[in-house]
Amino acid sequence: MFVPPGEDLVNQWESEQARLRLQVMEEDTEDWQRSPDFSGLERVGGVDLSFIKGDDVNACAQLVVLSYPDMEVLYEDSQMVTLTAPYIAGFLAFRETPFLLEALQRLERNQPKLLPQVVFVDGNGLFHYREFGLACHLGVLSGMPCVGVAKNLLQVQGVNKSEEHQLQISALQKGGDSFPLTAASGKVLGKALRSSDKSSKPVYVSVGHKISVDTAVRLTHSCCHYRVPEPIRQADYRSREYLRIHFPGADT
DNA sequence: GCGACAG
DNA sequence: ATCTTGTCGC
Numbered sequence: 001m002f003v004p005p006g007e008d009l010v011n012q013w014e015s016e017q018a019r020l021r022l023q024v025m026e027e028d029t030e031d032w033q034r035s036p037d038f039s040g041l042e043r044v045g046g047v048d049l050s051f052i053k054g055d056d057v058n059a060c061a062q063l064v065v066l067s068y069p070d071m072e073v074l075y076e077d078s079q080m081v082t083l084t085a086p087y088i089a090g091f092l093a094f095r096e097t098p099f100l101l102e103a104l105q106r107l108e109r110n111q112p113k114l115l116p117q118v119v120f121v122d123g124n125g126l127f128h129y130r131e132f133g134l135a136c137h138l139g140v141l142s143g144m145p146c147v148g149v150a151k152n153l154l155q156v157q158g159v160n161k162s163e164e165h166q167l168q169i170s171a172l173q174k175g176g177d178s179f180p181l182t183a184a185s186g187k188v189l190g191k192a193l194r195s196s197d198k199s200s201k202p203v204y205v206s207v208g209h210k211i212s213v214d215t216a217v218r219l220t221h222s223c224c225h226y227r228v229p230e231p232i233r234q235a236d237y238r239s240r241e242y243l244r245i246h247f248p249g250a251d252t
Numbered sequence: 253g254c255g256a257c258a259g
Numbered sequence: 260a261t262c263t264t265g266t267c268g269c
Binding site: 049050051052053054056059087 | 260261262
């Protein structure tokens with residue numbers, strides 16, 4: 001039962017994205033980002049939302065903070081939340097950002113010393129229809145460096161799953177190899193990254209806030225034990241675990 | 253009508 | 260997002 005959001009609301013959302021887009025910082029702003037081995041970086045965060053199968057309103061919002069470079073879990077927060085906005089491609093942030101932001105604020109209030117220095121977000125940053133995906137939205141509203149990592153390609157601004165794209169993917173030889181996702185305008189919106197030697201399917205990395213594309217790609221690769229960077233993988237795993245324990249056999 | 257559609 | 264066991268390969 002989909003109730004199409006009024007086009008007036010979508011228009012309002014579009015103008016809000018346009019307004020916040022101006023605040024995105026696409027350059028490295030932190031000292032550790034300039035270091036070849038990221039010395040000075042001690043904590044990386046990951047956020048995600050998980051749902052119970054027959055329910056797209058109640059979800060578990062998750063924030064994890066891992067040590068760098070060891071990837072040991074230093075902090076974990078699981079919180080059941082009630083979503084109000086529907087999922088519409090291009091407007092994912094209006095559905096998820098409020099709860100991810102709340103999780104970051106809880107951490108800042110309770111254990112500020114554990115705040116991460118960068119947050120990995122499950123979704124796109126600048127690689128977006130209007131160059132303002134979830135990672136940018138969370139980055140601007142929180143003021144924290146953010147990196148967007150999507151598991152699937154969003155066909156936008158001329159970037160598509162063409163034969164050429166498939167060829168570029170097959171040309172990625174080893175973990176760390178990447179190729180740019182270039183918009184029709186010529187701007188590099190993000191990069192397809194082979195995150196580990198084993199995974200042939202790339203992840204799509206883009207700038208969220210306060211970090212450059214190349215640094216975002218290099219950092220993402222350095223946080224990958226498997227295809228999905230560890231902070232996001234842990235957030236995903238732990239939020240699902242929370243639902244499994246607190247809502248056993250929900251649905252059927 | 254057909255294809256696209258981050259999570 | 261979620262639906263889901265086994266299976267092929269190293």
